[in-house]
Amino acid sequence: MEEIKKQLQNIFTKTIDDMIPDNHIVVTFSYPENSLHGDIVSNIALTMAKQTKKSSHEIATLLVEELRADPSLSTNIREVVQAGPGFINITFTDTFLINCLEAMSASITFNIIKASTSGENILVEYAHPNTHKEFHIGHMRTLITGEAISRILEATGANVFRANYQGDIGPHVAKALYGIKRLLQLEKLTLEEIQTYPGIKRAKFLGRAYALGSFEYEANKNEIDEINKKLYEKSKDIDTLYQITRNWSLEYFSEIYNTFSTQFDKLFFESEMVNYGKEIVLKNSPNIFENDGGTYIFPGEKYGLHNRVFITKSGYPTYEGKEMATAYREYEAFHFDRKIHIVANEQQGYFQVVFKAIELLDPLKFKDKQFHVSMGMVTLIGRKMSSRTGDVLSIDNLIEEVKEKVSELFTAGKISDKVRRTIVQQISLGAVKYSILKVSTGKNVAFDIEKSVALEGNSGPYLQYTYARTYSLLEKSDKNITINFKNYKLNHEEREVIRHLLWYEEIVRICAEELNTSLICEYLYQLAKLFNHFYQKHQIISKDDEVTSFRLCLTNVVSKTLKNGLYLLGIDAPIQM
RNA sequence: GCCCUCGUAGCUCAACGGAUAGAGCAAUUCCCUUCUAAGGAAGAGGUUAGAGGUUCGAUUCCUCUCGGGGGCGCCA
Numbered sequence: 001m002e003e004i005k006k007q008l009q010n011i012f013t014k015t016i017d018d019m020i021p022d023n024h025i026v027v028t029f030s031y032p033e034n035s036l037h038g039d040i041v042s043n044i045a046l047t048m049a050k051q052t053k054k055s056s057h058e059i060a061t062l063l064v065e066e067l068r069a070d071p072s073l074s075t076n077i078r079e080v081v082q083a084g085p086g087f088i089n090i091t092f093t094d095t096f097l098i099n100c101l102e103a104m105s106a107s108i109t110f111n112i113i114k115a116s117t118s119g120e121n122i123l124v125e126y127a128h129p130n131t132h133k134e135f136h137i138g139h140m141r142t143l144i145t146g147e148a149i150s151r152i153l154e155a156t157g158a159n160v161f162r163a164n165y166q167g168d169i170g171p172h173v174a175k176a177l178y179g180i181k182r183l184l185q186l187e188k189l190t191l192e193e194i195q196t197y198p199g200i201k202r203a204k205f206l207g208r209a210y211a212l213g214s215f216e217y218e219a220n221k222n223e224i225d226e227i228n229k230k231l232y233e234k235s236k237d238i239d240t241l242y243q244i245t246r247n248w249s250l251e252y253f254s255e256i257y258n259t260f261s262t263q264f265d266k267l268f269f270e271s272e273m274v275n276y277g278k279e280i281v282l283k284n285s286p287n288i289f290e291n292d293g294g295t296y297i298f299p300g301e302k303y304g305l306h307n308r309v310f311i312t313k314s315g316y317p318t319y320e321g322k323e324m325a326t327a328y329r330e331y332e333a334f335h336f337d338r339k340i341h342i343v344a345n346e347q348q349g350y351f352q353v354v355f356k357a358i359e360l361l362d363p364l365k366f367k368d369k370q371f372h373v374s375m376g377m378v379t380l381i382g383r384k385m386s387s388r389t390g391d392v393l394s395i396d397n398l399i400e401e402v403k404e405k406v407s408e409l410f411t412a413g414k415i416s417d418k419v420r421r422t423i424v425q426q427i428s429l430g431a432v433k434y435s436i437l438k439v440s441t442g443k444n445v446a447f448d449i450e451k452s453v454a455l456e457g458n459s460g461p462y463l464q465y466t467y468a469r470t471y472s473l474l475e476k477s478d479k480n481i482t483i484n485f486k487n488y489k490l491n492h493e494e495r496e497v498i499r500h501l502l503w504y505e506e507i508v509r510i511c512a513e514e515l516n517t518s519l520i521c522e523y524l525y526q527l528a529k530l531f532n533h534f535y536q537k538h539q540i541i542s543k544d545d546e547v548t549s550f551r552l553c554l555t556n557v558v559s560k561t562l563k564n565g566l567y568l569l570g571i572d573a574p575i576q577m
Numbered sequence: 578g579c580c581c582u583c584g585u586a587g588c589u590c591a592a593c594g595g596a597u598a599g600a601g602c603a604a605u606u607c608c609c610u611u612c613u614a615a616g617g618a619a620g621a622g623g624u625u626a627g628a629g630g631u632u633c634g635a636u637u638c639c640u641c642u643c644g645g646g647g648g649c650g651c652c653a
Contacts (some may be wrong), residue, residue, distance in 0.1 A: 002622065033592095041595095041596095043647045046595075046633070062602085085633065087596070133653095170653065172653065175636070214597090286615090292650080295650065297650065306580080306650090310651095312653060315650090318652075318653085342645090345582070347653090348580095348647080349647090373580085377646075377647075409615060427615085440590090442581070442582075443582095444582085444647090445590085446588095448589075451589070451603095454602075457600080458602090462615065462616090465615050466615080468615095469613055476612065510593070518591070519591090520589090522591065522599095525601095535612080536608090536617040536618080538619095540614070542612090
């Protein structure tokens, strides 16, 4: 595929150079979804029309002639036509498609895909839950997205460092600690008792404690502020309580990361950034930061942004202040060329200011190297969600509810309970992940637990099901069939599948460069759909060995592509459903 | 008040500035004695919020209006 693109590119470039001597035109190709428009298309004539003062049709005609006249293309290209406003539609020969398919089938794994991200060191920072608070659907969205983006980047040969920066200090913790003390009193419980609870139950308890502390904050401001002070001072009074409950959160988070197949290279903590963050801000005042009535601010207004407080009047660094230290600490851990923050879009203004401040601190390390993938917010339909009241749909509940539905559908027999549970888990998570990843990252999503986590149609399980189907076919086949099918005559459905398969790497490349996950979802969905259509219409394993051999080869490549694509999305591919 | 974002089918969402704006769900019909029916086929559903502009070409870029969401000094 890459070779033929290059070949076409060369021919086009030569012709273009003749027409426009000193041009910087880059010839690109795209995938026409509709096969009536050929297998590969160029819009070069349209883009050149203005410069050459010729009509796009005229240019297209010329280029079409060039291609038709080139003898080196004849075995690979069946037809070149000009269409529409001046597109050049190119159709491959069956021979070419079959050769491509064979090549794809022969390699066991996918190669590293060449892209602008190849070889780049990229730190992806995602998840960012706060200890002593609920890990909610919004965190889950960034967790799922961060993992998928990491994998997609790795597929293009980027060196990815997975970082997670967790908030374990500050007023929210103080509120929770206050709430814990109150709840223990009210419910006549002890820490030791709760210590014996399973992780999820301890996390729930913390969630309620935070909600209570938050609710009673105004009435007990002094007491809670005092706790906050003690936290920053690492006072013995509360340290034990703090450490124990912090661990509850962290153990619970760790279970979640496990469930979602994420392994962070390093966990960073806000509490580790307090002193260093403060030091950086003070050291760079007044040149970067300014003392404003006892607080230290970054004067964002000077740069067309807005001012933000980096050190409070009480002398504690805010999240902004701590972020300064995080930038350095993360850089020490991994010399990134680029750092990607996968964080909700409500932080957009925050990042603009903070990026500017960091850039001024150390332009060499940080200028133009920080990016915010602005995640849309998740709102729940039909349920209230508020971490202040503790009334949230936890992700455990979500997964459990999905699992129940999946169990009802999953009727495969002759397997052990253990295998069954594993598969149900894989399908449920696949459904949840896909429902998140198919939506573009920036968009707010209205999450309806009844409808959003789809199990049929354009859904994770649909892709998994199709994969399981291919697996079953390949298992059934006599693998020794290796009949030569070079002269096989493709039918329409087979052709549709193969021409789609040719574009997989290109799609992954685009996803990596644009940090996009929905495009790959769409691609895989189309692939599965085309394959299922083919499957429905034609018998794959038949008496004709040539046909069987060819169709199994096709099935094999579809299978591999689905599995690889699902992997990039962080979704497991069960071998039976 | 200022800044950011979004507005596409009844609902939830797609669409590198490209061809007839696509899917799923819901609703209507068909297809399991045939390799997995979580599947396949057929039809129905649209003035892309509105008005201008740039362009050979605009859902996409620019301006304005209307509407939703978010953010703007001691939270994270």
